[in-house]
Amino acid sequence: MILRRDLFRLAAATTLSSLTPNLARAEQHAGRGMVSPRIKDIQVIECEPAGVRLTVVKILTDQDGLYGYGCATFTQRADLVRPAVEKYLKPFLLGKATDRIEDIWQSCYDSSYWKNGPVLNNAISGVDQALWDIKGRQAGMPVYQLLGGKCREAVDTYGHAGGEDYADVVSSARHYVEQGFRNVRVQIGVPGMAGYGSSAAGSSNFKPLHDKPLFEPAQYIRRALKMFEVCRQELGDELNLLHDVHERISPNQAVLFCKEVEKFNLFFVEDPLSPEDIDYFRQIRDNCATPLAMGELFNSPHEWQPLLEGRLIDYIRCHLSQVGGLSPARKIAILAEQFGVKTAWHGPGDVSPVGHMAQITLDIVSPNFGIQEYSPFNDRTQAIFHGCPLMKDGYLWVNEAPGWGIEVDEKEAAKSPFTPSKNGLNGGWGEIRRLDGTVIKQ
Ligand code: MG
Secondary structure, eight states, X not given: OOOHHHHHHHHHHHHHHHHHHHHHHHHHHHHHHHTSOBEEEXXXXXXXXXSSOEEEEEEEESSTTOEEEEEOOOGGGHHHHHHIIIIIIHHHHTTOBTXXXXXXXXXXXXXXXXXXXXXXXXXXXXXXXXXXXXHHHHHTSBHHHHTTOOSSSSEEEEEEEEESSHHHHHHHHHHHHHTTOSEEEEEEOOBTSOOSSOOBOSOOSSOOSSSSOBOXXXXXXXXXXXXXXXXXXXXXSSSEEEEEOTTOSOHHHHHHHHHHGGGGTOSEEEOSSOGXXXXXXHHHHHHOOOOEXXXXXXXXXXXXXXXXXXXXXXXXXXXXXXXXXXXXHXXXXXXXXXXXXXXXXOOSTTSOHHHXXXXXXXXXXXXXXXXXXXXXXXXXXXXXXXXXXXXXXXXXXXXXXSBTOOEEOHHHHHTSOOOOOTTSSTTXXXXXXXXXXXXXXX
């Protein structure tokens, strides 16, 4: 007769024997955890290979040859990112285990008490992306594999077309079509004005009361509407046309503009409003079905959350390093997916190739990917950043090498240091004013 206590003993013995291999594996794993890489040094690499200041964070570990790179580019305030990394994040992070990416992100985010600012977010992004690079190198996999693998083969992009006049814009757009692009952003200059995406020679019909760059929203709107008409006539209906208002018009003008361009069937209108005016998106939605893209200036969850939850935009286009790196951007992509909003990350020249690789990694793993902004990498950039994303027929291809698949040649980077800016603003932007001298957003 088997007694109850014998049953317990039998069960305990059976459980222990079946657990022994698992315990051994767990101990082994814990052992590996104890020897997981630790942050040994954090360095900042700065360079300016294409007229734009780029900042990259390099994290070195205590394991020989194991390191990673992250983009921390905030070109308009580039000189402030280095001390944010070196004086604040570095002493906070030295000795920490590199494999706890989320924990490191959260603790860095909280360590300044006040948060969601562009300088600090970029510094955290440099660390965050470098840790993902390290994890990929450890795994021997590209980062996209660590995020679940590809949802598509390559990343569809749009190029920047522009010109002084309508014919120039059409010609510039055709240049992209000939390269295989299916999507082109079109911008036109306004004579005598500092237009976004394209300027035009000549002078304004009215004399400004100042000597600064000039911009009048109403004149730009009239010219942009005519540009879309010409582009549709000359380029046909099949080419996807995009446009960036760059938050230069008033909220009411934005409502009217989006309503007027509905007939041109644009892929999207970008930044018709500034972050301060996002409550006006509901008015635009109530008046037209023009697809809306927003978010490149966002730094805080309080900015993107209401637009996503309210289904008030169609594309979220944050700048990855401005929101704090790959980790928070991935959460934005997943949140957007729940509300039927697609991604269109900000990707012009003020993102380093490391940042571009982080973006297209997110593009390739996100089911709700929409489109990717593209900016070419010149020869100097490719001499510094080995392994830039490959562009072919309008598609960007992610690297298959471990991590981001990018190596930074620091000797080459040193040959392209930050250059003194002509206006003495260290990469910062100057002002643009209306005829009467009023500063406008740019
Ligand atoms: Mg933009």
